[in-house]
Structures are given as structure tokens and as C-alpha cells.
Amino acid sequence: MKLTIRKDELNDAIQQVSKASSSRPAIPILGGIKFDVTHQGVTLTASDTDISIQSFIPVENGEFVIAKIEKPGSVVLPSKFFVEIVKKLPSAEIEIEVKENHQTSIRSGSTDIQMVGLDPEEFPVLPTIEETEILSVPCDLLRSMIRQTIFAASTSEQTPILTGALWSLEDGLLKFVATDRHRLASRTAAVGSPPEYRFSNVVISSKTLNELSKLVPDESKLIDIIVADNQVLFKIDNVLFYSRILDGTYPDTSKIIPQQFKTELVLHTKTLTDAIDRAYLMSREEKTNIVKLITLEDGTIEISSSSTELGRVTEQMEVKEQNGEQLRIAFNSKYMLDTLKVIDSEYMYIGFNGAMSPIIIKPTDHAHSLHIILPYRTTG
Amino acid sequence: MKLTIRKDELNDAIQQVSKASSSRPAIPILGGIKFDVTHQGVTLTASDTDISIQSFIPVENGEFVIAKIEKPGSVVLPSKFFVEIVKKLPSAEIEIEVKENHQTSIRSGSTDIQMVGLDPEEFPVLPTIEETEILSVPCDLLRSMIRQTIFAASTSEQTPILTGALWSLEDGLLKFVATDRHRLASRTAAVGSPPEYRFSNVVISSKTLNELSKLVPDESKLIDIIVADNQVLFKIDNVLFYSRILDGTYPDTSKIIPQQFKTELVLHTKTLTDAIDRAYLMSREEKTNIVKLITLEDGTIEISSSSTELGRVTEQMEVKEQNGEQLRIAFNSKYMLDTLKVIDSEYMYIGFNGAMSPIIIKPTDHAHSLHIILPYRTTG
Structure with a gap:
């Protein structure tokens, strides 16, 4: 040579x-x-x-x-x-x-x-992948979908399947889901693929998706995705990226998503993000990251956190819309902050079913994203 | 309040x-x-x-x-x-x-x-410092003098005094020295202070100097320096910075600087830096960072390093001036690279006294800086 x-x-x-x-x-x-x-x-x-x-x-x-x-x-x-x-x-x-x-x-x-x-x-031989069915997706869409889901994947090797994101395609709708059992992030996009082309239980390591994301340019040019038995191949320009599909069956998460809510709020995304961020700074001193959210009689909400050594942060915040019962709930401020950072809509919707049930978070501008955070069971 | x-x-x-x-x-x-x-x-x-x-x-x-x-x-x-x-x-x-x-x-x-x-x-009470004698130095000069010396200070707590830089003032000449016994960096500057104002054995922790450097703007505005018994006070705008002076006597390094050389080279600083950088990449695989420099019969020099696992890098380089004996010497490429990065002169001078004696490095444009690196004693 x-x-x-x-x-x-x-x-x-x-x-x-x-x-x-x-x-x-x-x-x-x-x-x-x-x-x-x-x-x-x-x-x-x-x-x-x-x-x-x-x-x-x-x-x-x-x-x-x-x-x-x-x-x-x-x-x-x-x-x-x-x-x-x-x-x-x-x-x-x-x-x-x-x-x-x-x-x-x-x-x-x-x-x-x-x-x-x-x-x-x-040197290891690369897998041979038959390119019978090719899914073409804009690079920037793929990057967003990865970014808006993988933060919720598990980092624990005790549940290897949950360290990945679940990908599925059905009726031209591509869907990514990630969960660590305490929170869930999901994102869908209509990709215009023929209805007969479908796949399910394609689970890709979030570490791999993170590397893929760095390689994919943030522009609308198309990337080709080919799903085979235990491999996914991504093709862009002169580059081929092969990822192993994780072994095992991803849990069915569709049942845990409630359809009705006892309390519903519409909030300004940036204002809530900033308030949770300040409460998070105090809450992380106690390692538990506990933040409380209370609806007040005057139609506002109060967000608070405290630390025995440092003190207490209290935030009062306007609500755009409120329906249903009054509420007192506690959750992990870090999980909420991770979620709020990927909500790409000026206002957002939060649905609750009491202090013990999953919290649902969605953008108000579109129905492509859905997030779940499990609350903390606190006393008082 | x-x-x-x-x-x-x-x-x-x-x-x-x-x-x-x-x-x-x-x-x-x-x-x-x-x-x-x-x-x-x-x-x-x-x-x-x-x-x-x-x-x-x-x-x-x-x-x-x-x-x-x-x-x-x-x-x-x-x-x-x-x-x-x-x-x-x-x-x-x-x-x-x-x-x-x-x-x-x-x-x-x-x-x-x-x-x-x-x-x-x-809260601790700040030291009371009598401002009888004030040394005023341009901020950017102080930053350069710190940057060009502290990298050579020791990081080992076994020799606490060497983790600092030695400052002295005599006849209007401010001098900084740092050494870890394997290399030495020194920098002087005429600061126009009255000849009767002098100090010696003022040793300031290199960690402290690093923090001070971040606080000092990179501009010609003056910073006031007041040296007291066991403290140095720096004053700039509305900020006061107090540093403890390290206990102990700094070793006398003046004797180890040779005045005559058996081999002298004048080299292009950037070309040598790049060549040493490439040799360093190979040499650090062996952890010892050993690089060899040899003068060749044709008037050029050869820089080389090797690793049993990876291979060997050989660099050939033009010399601007050469005097004295032919030479074969080995030294730590990381130490040389650290030194070369602070040489602010297009060409630089290197003086040698054989393979076992200290290497002296100086800029050719001015006499404000002097660096010493001890060679490795290698066989062959």
C-alpha cells in the first residue's frame, strides 16, 4: 500500500x-x-x-x-x-x-x-445489511428527536435495555421513547414512509445515539436509516454509521400514560424553567432534589425547596390556565429541569392526578412530545 | 442590615x-x-x-x-x-x-x-498592612511574568517552598523564579522603583498566582503591590487581593546557571515547538516523555522519540546558527514544550554543556527570560 x-x-x-x-x-x-x-x-x-x-x-x-x-x-x-x-x-x-x-x-x-x-x-468485519427498505429523515429532525428523548434513558447497567431509546415506525410515524422508570420522554414525527414499512422494539444505546448526533449536521439534508435484524445502519454523505440493536424487549410504556386529569395547568415555559432552576440550586444541597409545587387560592402557583443548612427558596408564578382541583405535589427538580429544557413551545401543559400519580408534561404548540415524571411521596 | x-x-x-x-x-x-x-x-x-x-x-x-x-x-x-x-x-x-x-x-x-x-x-480578620512602600506594575506585565514562570513550579507537597514562585526586587528590577528541581523558569522586568526599595525571599504559592492572574485585566493599567512581613497585598480598582507568603527559604538557584557553553544553537521558535510537540505525542506513550536531540554533520538537527508499541517519530530541522561541539542529548519533551510555549521571540537560543549538564533556553530578542531544563541521562 x-x-x-x-x-x-x-x-x-x-x-x-x-x-x-x-x-x-x-x-x-x-x-x-x-x-x-x-x-x-x-x-x-x-x-x-x-x-x-x-x-x-x-x-x-x-x-x-x-x-x-x-x-x-x-x-x-x-x-x-x-x-x-x-x-x-x-x-x-x-x-x-x-x-x-x-x-x-x-x-x-x-x-x-x-x-x-x-x-x-x-479487524472486525462489518455486518452485511441488505438495503431493502430505507427510511430517509432530515438530519436536524433526527438530532432533535435524539436530544429530546435520550436524557431520560437509564444510566444504570442493572437494566441494560433501559440504557437505550426505543424506536418504532408505524403508519409513517417514527417514535422515540426513553425511560429510567422515574421519568419518560417520547417524541414522534411523521416521516412520510409507506404504511407497509414498519418496525418495532428497535432499542439503540443512548451513548451510541449521542455519538451519532455529533456526526450528523444540524441541517435539513436527509440521512438514510436502514434497520436490519440486530443492526441499524445510518448513511450520510460518504459516512456509514453502524449501531448494534440492544438485546431484550423494551417494556410497554403505553399503559402508564393517563388520559384524564384532576388538575391541569398551562404555564409559560421559560418562566417555569427559571423558577425550577433556582429551586433546584437549593434542593440539590439535600441530594434528593425535592421541589414542591402548590396551587394557591389566588390562582397562582408556588414552587419551593429547602435545605436544612442553607434555607429556603420560594417562587410565585402566574398561571395562564388552570382547571380542576387544587394541588400539592413534590417531584425531582433535576428531572423537571431536564424535561423543561427540551420543551420547544412558548407555553406548556402539565396534567396531574393527585400527589401520588404521574405528572404529564406536553408542549401546547404541537402533539409531538410527551413527558412523564413520577412524583415523590413526601409527608406534609 | x-x-x-x-x-x-x-x-x-x-x-x-x-x-x-x-x-x-x-x-x-x-x-x-x-x-x-x-x-x-x-x-x-x-x-x-x-x-x-x-x-x-x-x-x-x-x-x-x-x-x-x-x-x-x-x-x-x-x-x-x-x-x-x-x-x-x-x-x-x-x-x-x-x-x-x-x-x-x-x-x-x-x-x-x-x-x-x-x-x-x-469571620477571619484581614491582615493590617502598612502601605509604606508601594510597587506599581502594569497589569499585563504582571500577568505575563506569572504565566512565564509558574508552570515550572513544583506540584509536590513534599517540597512546599517549591510550589511557589520566588519574587525579588533589587535596583528597580523585579524578578520571578520558579523551579521543581528538574527545570527552572525566570523572568525579570525593570519596573522603575526607587533603588532603596527592595525585597527578597518573597515566595507566593503558584495556585494563588494563578487565581490572581484571572482577576487582573490584560491591559496596561497599573496594579499596586505592597509587600509586608508575611503577606502581599495587591490593589486594583475596588479590589484588594491578600496572599500569604510561603514559610521557608527558597533555594539559591543563581549558581546552577552556566555562563559558558560547549554547544550553542539559534533556532526558529515556532518550528522547534511544532517538532517537539509531534515528538511529545509519541514519547508520552512511554510515560517518560524522552526526546532526543542530535546535531548532524550537514548542519541541521534531528529530534526523535520512540515507543515500543507505536513506533518512532523523526524530525529534521534547519538551524539558524550553530557554534561549538556536535551534541547528542535527551530531555523531557513535556518540559521543553512548556518552556517553548512561553518564549515570546521569533528565534531562540539554546546552550548546552554536554549530555549531562543543564540546558539553557533564552529568547534572542531580549534578556528578560531564562529557562533551564535538566537532561535525561540515557544510555545510547
């Missing part, structure tokens, strides 16, 4: 794929980036077996030559060092040559690097 | 002083900010006994009223919560009222906070 390649394009592709290479690999090969060089271009691949990312650099982009291929071939180079050194090389061009035993020379300007390469035959 | 104060001015002063309040206080009072309110204004003080910072907010600034004092008095409020809540209060004005037992009400818009205040009588 021997080629000359432009530093900037190589660096961009390396930054993309390196997110999939393991920082503490179980075996050295998983901490590497595989180079596959043909006369068409250079394919880089990294994989920690949960995530695999592949990026293709063509020999030219129509405007100028990116890579000159002298001899095709393959090699695996250690990711961590390679990621950092490439951007610091002194010349705009880099020459890479693989000799016997995968020994690799990298030359750029007056810099000469001899690297111990690894055998590309030992 | 009762007053109304503008949020922005209160917040600025709190951010300044809070750096001195202990995040894990031995006694609660050291984790607090003291408020002293008079009809002239509000004085805030924080102290962890090593550092004390005081900031004064006048009742008006000539243009508008900052604070309306209803009743003078004092209180100590817990710093951590207060620092965060103030900037998040909903109104531009904040009302603070201290009642019985230091109970403090803070009101702003629809927010009401009841805080458990502490007894101001228990």
Missing part, C-alpha cells in the same frame, strides 16, 4: 471514524483505524463492536485531486496517536507507505514517522 | 471575591462571603486564610445609583449557593435584609429566599 493524500481531507475522515475506536480496547486491533486503499479512494473504518463508523475519501472531488494512489492495500494503525498526529503534521500532503509486517512510514515535510501497523485481516 | 442593590454590580463583585472562599471549608464560616454594609457602600470579603479577596461596591458610580442602603450592618452568607443564585434572580434589583440570628431574606421579582446567615464576628 502506498499513497499521497491531502492532510485536511484525511484529518476530517479520521475525526469522523475515530469516535468508534475504543479508547481502552480489549484487544489492540479494536483501538485501531483500518485503511483500505483502492484506485477509487481510501476507506477508513473504526469499530468497538457496538458502533462501527466508515468514511470514504475519493481520489478526487471534481475540483481537485485528494489522493494519489501508487499501490492499493490495507493496514490498521493505532487510532489514539494517529488522530492527534495527523492534524499536527507540517505539510498539506502526507505520504503513507506500508512495508513488510505492516510496518508503516508516514512522511510529511521534514517529519518521518515509522509506525507499528496491525494486520487488517484481524 | 437592609439594602437594595443592582444585580449586575453585586454579581460582578461576588464572582471576584468568591475565588477566595474555600469550596471544602474546614469550618463553615470559611465557605462564606462577608457583607459589610455602610452608607458609603457594600464591602464583600472572602477568605480561605491563604488568599483573601475584598471588593467594594460604592452606593453610586457617578452615573447611576447602584445600592440604596436602608440600614447598615454585616452578615456572612454561604458562598457556593449565593454565587450561583444571584445571577439567576429574575429582577435587575435585589433586596437583602438581615433579621434576628443572621436570618437573611433575599427578594428579587417573584423570588423569595430565606437564608441561614452566619455570624460576621466569626
